Amino acid sequence: xxxxxxxxxxxxxxxxxxxxxxxxxxxxxxxxxxxxxxxxxxxxxxxxxxxxxxxxxxxxxxxxxxxxxxxxxxxxxxxxxxxxxxxxxxxxxxxxxxxxxxxxxxxxxxxxxxxxxxxxxxxxxxxxxxxxxxxxxxxxxxxxxxxxxxxxxxxxxxxxxxxxxxxxxxx
Numbered sequence: 345x346x347x348x349x350x351x352x353x354x355x356x357x358x359x360x361x362x363x364x365x366x367x368x369x370x371x372x373x374x375x376x377x378x379x380x381x382x383x384x385x386x387x388x389x390x391x392x393x394x395x396x397x398x399x400x401x402x403x404x405x406x407x408x409x410x411x412x413x414x415x416x417x418x419x420x421x422x423x424x425x426x427x428x429x430x431x432x433x434x435x436x437x438x439x440x441x442x443x444x445x446x447x448x449x450x451x452x453x454x455x456x457x458x459x460x461x462x463x464x465x466x467x468x469x470x471x472x473x474x475x476x477x478x479x480x481x482x483x484x485x486x487x488x489x490x491x492x493x494x495x496x497x498x499x500x501x502x503x504x505x506x507x508x509x510x511x512x513x514x515x
């Protein structure tokens with residue numbers, strides 16, 4: 345399965361992750377249920393699984409990459425900080441956000457529900473201000489996941505992020 349990829353440079357106070365693209369998988373599950381994403385993420389080694397929504401303010405995480413599976417409803421999410429891109433997402437879609445990537449809920453249906461998770465050993469620290477040099481170093485040192493949260497150890501994320509990481513190191 346292919347995912348859409350989008351690279352975001354820094355945007356205002358949001359650092360984003362210039363080394364790794366955001367991945368957007370469309371329509372993973374028909375008649376999506378919460379358990380579909382929970383099972384998928386757990387099977388593929390992503391942990392700290394939670395159910396909620398997306399905050400209505402711009403924020404990012406410096407301590408981990410994050411997967412967001414849309415279990416119910418639909419929303420417009422601003423990805424990439426204040427100057428980022430508004431993405432329409434619906435039940436069955438899934439976003440993988442590299443550490444440092446800004447995200448915000450601009451509006452959603454009443455039944456909007458997200459299942460989130462992180463690679464083993466990583467977590468979400470909610471950041472709402474500009475990144476210091478120390479925080480930028482932390483973001484760039486967050487390890488790549490061993491598995492794609494959707495496709496496992498040989499998934500698109502593993503292939504795309506490892507090649508993106510290697511390419512940026514050569515540049």
